[in-house]
Amino acid sequence: MIKLLNIYSTSFWKLIQKLFKSKGEGLLLVGKMMMVILLVVGKSEGRAQEVEALRVGDYVPxxxxxxxxxIYNQGDTSxxxxxxxxxxxxxxxxWASWCGYCVQGFPKLVEIQEGYRNxxxxxxxxxxxxxxxxxxxxTMRNAxxxxxxxxxxxxxxxxxxLFPHGPIPHYVWINPKGRIAGITFREFVNERMMEEFINKNLKNENIN
Incomplete structure (x- = not known):
């Protein structure tokens, strides 16, 4: 099941600290990350007066x-x-062009899109x-x-x-009825999870 990972949870920050503790950079890194997240989310909340932010289980407006x-698609815009x-x-x-981790995930998205295009x-x-x-x-280096x-x-x-967030990449899963099924990090974006997501939608949603 796709789960919402709360970036503000105590366990999340403990995990970050644990990952960098050996380098003595944990507290400094966490502090910087919190500042970035608060800045980004703060800007989003400032605009959210016009459009209400959505959570897992909500339907799109x-x-x-x-x-x-x-949009941009293969050099063209429209x-x-x-x-x-x-x-x-x-x-x-x-995503963002300066987020290397975001761009690294694109080949997997190309594969998934081809495999589940229908x-x-x-x-x-x-x-x-x-x-x-x-x-x-x-003009990104990665073509x-x-x-x-x-x-x-x-x-x-x-x-x-609609989906204010901090770190990127940041993924939102929406079923064919327009309901938010999940909000996740990249680790959840794989063929197994995608097949489970699609099959559940095909089984439980009556698409007109």
Missing amino acids: KDFWNQKVK VIELSKYRGKSLLIDF HLNILLVNSSYTKDTFNKIH ILRENDLTTAFMDDYFIQ
Whole structure:
């Protein structure tokens, strides 16, 4: 089952401290991470007056599928309506061009998208706070977005209001009915979890 990992939990911070304790960098690193998370989430909360933040179990707003977003796909840009992704399971991946760990996960997303194309949509989301522009995305050293059909929204201010977060990559799992099934880190994004997610949706959701 896909679980929500609370980044503010005591166990999470203890884990971070344990990982870096041997280098004597634990407290300093944790302090820096907390400052970054608070800054990012604080900015998101400042915009959340217009759009209410969602949690696992919530449904996307009624006008979600009517929203228009700017996207980058293999060197081209356009504005699309989110209704394009309606009716299938949807995985949203928040990322930034300067996040190496984010980009390292893209090949796996390409594989998953190819393997489950009939039942799954994947949308990368690059929020405005990352300061990424078309040029920064298009000229990344890693050419995976230029060479593969993996679409990203960019300069986004909408998704970040619905799903405010700290560390990236940050994944949101939405079932075909528009319900938030999970919010996870990258470790959960694999074929086994994706197959379980899709099969559960096909079994339990009556898609019209």
